[in-house]
Amino acid sequence: MQKTVNTTRKEWSLKLDDALWTYITAYKTPLGTTTYHLVYDKACHLPVELEHKAAWIVKLLNFDIKSAKEKRTLQIHELEEIRHLAYESSKIYKEKTKAYHEKRIISRSFAPNDQVLIFNSRVKLFPEKLKSRWSRPFTIKEVRPYGAIVLLDKRGGEFVVNVQRLKPYLADITIIKGVEIPLSDPL
Template sequence: MGSNKNDWSKRLEDALWAYRIAYKTPIASGIEEIRLDAYENSCIYKEKTKGFRDKHIVPREFQIDDKVLLYKSCLRFMNGKLRSRWEGPYIVTDTFSYGVIEIHETSTRRTFTVNGYYYGYYDLAHKGQS
């Protein structure tokens, strides 16, 4: 039998069916298995790194009348010298949930509330002696 230019239209449907069945199905299922394995590995990695990071977190719990330093997040330049990023000491007057504390400045008698990221212990050496 000789090939004719019009034969492609008769065989196109069979060729497309064979292409869909033979090449697409095994590749799609293989990709799905690889994707699921990668997802499981990423979950395992996240759990391990979270455990490692959480192990090194030290909770800061302040009591009333503790002395603390307040962190200034903006860095200012003054006459070619750097100012300290810490102000204080301030006295803790009240503690709230989620690490929020109320502090009192003795020099100006000002009281304000501060988020947990912006303060630190004033005197670590004497913290355990009170």
């Protein structure tokens, strides 16, 4: 719709019907069909095509109410089947999407008294673009179910964060040629 209105954008209401028609008739991959097909059980056609088809249907049925009723009943049953298939297709699509996103989640396990850094998403990149987005170390007080972790700051205040915003703080360990050496030990 944004591309079809002029630069003053005053004509958007005139283009709304066309935009809605386009949305209804567009093929939706999760459903495996169009929303128009789900509602009306037929492919969408332009008004000229509908008028032409209506004339042929009237001629074909020759105003026979019984055969028209049987045909419509069959179409209604087919529509229920199409809706059921669209529901199943949508369910499979959602399961695949969920599996894809859960695959990208990093599983982390923390214990009380561990030191962690917290991701600060509010840091703006441009004013201080070399500044780290990870805030100072915090101590874990409690690990709650479903990824909630209670942290302690230096003043003793508590707050709860999601485990996905944390990473372990490794400042007390130095790695030399693959061997971990605590910084408190002399070399």
